[in-house]
Amino acid sequence: MDKLATVESDLLEQLNLDIPNQVLDKFQTLIRESSSKDEKEAFKFLGSLLDKAGVPHTIRNPKIYLSVPISASVEVNGKTYRAKTPAFSKSTDGLTGELIYIPAGTKSDKMDIFAVEVLNNEESFEGKVVVSEGLGLPARVKYFEDRGALASIFINPGKNIHDGICTPIWGSPDLDNYETEPEAFSIAVNYEDGQELIKLAQESNTHATLKTKLKKGWFECPLLDICIEGNEEPEKFVLLHGHLDSWTYGLGDNATGDAALVEMARVLYHNRKHLKRSVRVAIWPGHSTGRYAGSTWFADYFGLDLEENCVAQVNCDSPGCRWATSYEFMDWTEEVDGHCQTVIRDALNKPSKGSRPTRAGDYSFNNIGISSYFMLSSTMPTEVAAEKGYYPVGGCGGNIVWHTEDDLIDVVDTDILLKDMKMYLLAVIRNVNATILPYDFTKSVESQLKVLAEYEDAVKGVFTFESVKKDGEKLLTVIQEFNEKLEPLKQNGSLQDQQVKHANDLLLELGRELIRINYSRAGKFRHDPALNIPPLPDLAPATELHDHEEGSHLYLVTLNHLLRGSNRVSSTYRKLIKELSNF
Missing domain, CATH: 3.50.30.30 (Glucose Oxidase; domain 1)
Known part of the structure; x- marks a missing residue:
């Protein structure tokens, strides 16, 4: 077993349920609505656990709209x-x-x-x-x-x-x-x-x-911020986060997540000598009654630092719920597909599948262009939900007590919680310790080209995305060539090597640009509304063009919109081609 694998194994073994059980015991007595006394008491309690564990932390107090x-x-x-x-x-x-x-x-x-x-x-x-x-x-x-x-x-x-x-x-x-x-x-x-x-x-x-x-x-409202500094490239960090506030007692959504985050912070801090990059652990207020107001405040307040230094954001919401044994309903951006599937296989010996993240959860960082994975974690298999007569919900591992007063302690399964913590922790460790960031942006461009073909078909004979397609195909080739050049660098142990730093900077730049055009209409440092964002949103009105009468005002407006959107996407592709070609 090599050194990094030994570190991973040792850290996963250090996870235990002592702190999580204390969090769950306490939180089943607190209705943690944002702005409430119970929310303040909950944050204070988490702070006391971190103090006992010797983990430095900061309580910030943003003013948010609820x-x-x-x-x-x-x-x-x-x-x-x-x-x-x-x-x-x-x-x-x-x-x-x-x-x-x-x-x-x-x-x-x-x-x-x-x-x-x-x-x-x-x-x-x-x-x-x-x-x-x-x-x-x-x-x-x-x-x-x-x-x-x-x-x-x-x-x-x-x-x-x-x-x-x-x-x-x-x-x-x-x-x-x-x-x-x-x-x-x-x-x-x-x-x-x-x-x-x-x-x-x-x-x-x-x-x-x-x-x-x-x-x-x-x-x-309080916001818990824990900075765990790495040793080789401390300015770069993975953001690991989840929300504290709840609807009534909210044991499955999200007391389990808070319990997991504090325990993972303990293990990461006491093993910080083994971390090459840093980890920032955050627990938010305002998720439920402020539409992710806590994470959005963080994205705004630390926006420039996030843009320059955040290598990934990892959302921990509703882990460790009963009957939630499937990892085939996960969320992650396309470029981390291989990283996430490998982590889940190695940590849990489970197959997994990730889908395009919906406009939900605390994914408040798309406008910055940060690679993202996980939103919810384990979920009950489809056949189990069918046997129980459950309809789909947005958390609690698929339990229909989600967002109700029945989200109580019996929804928690601590054996599953321990497994989920291992998945999260291994994903973060590998991300911060990878010499070359574990991202493959060929998957991002391939996905965009597939969507582009669908949009092209929708406007055939009236408008064309042929120029955008050519730029995308050229970018795909350039990324493939770039990936080949990365292979020998992955064996280089130092993040301070100038070629390694340049390669990682380019990977971050790929994410910043490709994620923004694929997940955001509003652009950098602006937050899109909590409505569905289709792939390549600037071009998505292509599917609606023929709903309008040919030659009508709205028809011509749509064509104009598609032209402007095409320029944005092509410009992004061309910029990245130029930057990668110089590597």
């Missing part, structure tokens, strides 16, 4: 139904309107709680209270709001109601987006009550009265 739901109800014909209101809905002492049922856009009888389409093309729901299935996602709330709906009621699939957030603003607002905060009133109900409301809505002239109460404003 909306905290307090209560909600809906009343129809004298009957009051239990309800929740999402963060960034509006408060009302009583709002009344006629019910109307608008089915969600699903192609099967099984409810998709993340569906954003609706099976209705009406131009207006003026003055109506809309009833529909799913979650109060920003796109759906806005759809009804834009068509004049007085309010919207969303029917969740189970007996519980899932907490959520309906603003499209990612993090605290700025002048570019503060006016997009929802003006709508919105609530959610469970499945049984929802079916009653559907029937009532189908009767003529049935009215509903909604009441909602939320606390909204700018709040100072």
Whole structure:
């Protein structure tokens, strides 16, 4: 076994459940809403554990914009139904309107709680209270709001109601987006009550009265920041992070993640002599009621340092949940596919599969262009979820207690948590100790060329991406040649070797440019809204061109948009070709 492999093995063996169990025991007594006393107590407790473990840390106190739901109800014909209101809905002492049922856009009888389409093309729901299935996602709330709906009621699939957030603003607002905060009133109900409301809505002239109460404003919240300095290139670092705040007790989302992060920080700090680059461990506030406000503040406040020095961001959310034994529903950017699959195989002897990260989690760093992996970790296999009659959710290892008051200690499986910690820790260790960063950007460009072909097909005969395609194909060839030159450097043990430094700088530059054009419309240091971002978003309107009447204003506007988008993508490809060709 070589030296690095021995280090990896030793560090993984040092992981244990002592600190995680203390975190889980404490957190099942705390409702960790951001801006609350319990949140402050939770951060203080984590700090005390780090103090006992001898791990230096900093508590920062950013001021972030939050909306905290307090209560909600809906009343129809004298009957009051239990309800929740999402963060960034509006408060009302009583709002009344006629019910109307608008089915969600699903192609099967099984409810998709993340569906954003609706099976209705009406131009207006003026003055109506809309009833529909799913979650109060920003796109759906806005759809009804834009068509004049007085309010919207969303029917969740189970007996519980899932907490959520309906603003499209990612993090605290700025002048570019503060006016997009929802003006709508919105609530959610469970499945049984929802079916009653559907029937009532189908009767003529049935009215509903909604009441909602939320606390909204700018709040100072703690943020835990741990810097573990490496030895050879300490300015470069991997950011390992997750959120502390929760909906009610939130044991699976994300007490398990917090427990894992503190334990990994302990092991990394006490083995820092074995780390070539640094690791920065952060635990955020404002994830749930601020749309990732904590991580967004960090991305803003440390933006220049992140751009220059962060080699990867690793999100730790909902590890260690019961029945979560599959690693085939992972998230990572394309260039780290080989790194992540190898880590999971070596740490857990498990197959894995990664998909394009959705616009979710604490992925607040796409605009900087940082290579990213993991969002959620282990998940229950599809067949297990089917046996239990579970519908897909966004955390807790696939357990449907996600974002509900039933996310309690029984959702935790500490054996799985220990395995997940090994996966995370090995991924970080290999990233910080790799002589040449473990990224293969041929996969990024190949993925973009595939998408480009789909867009080309969509606009065939009207517009062409041929020039963009040629630039992309040339870049792919240049990256392949670049990768061949990296092979002998991987055996060089020093990160201070000038050729190694140059190679790694180019790998970071590839990420900065290719990730930005593939995951962000807004550009560097600006945050895209919490809406779906398709691949190569500047070119994605190609799929909608023929939805518009040929020669119409919107048709010509779309063509103009595609031309500008083509310039952006081609310019990026050409810049990278030039930079790599000089290596």
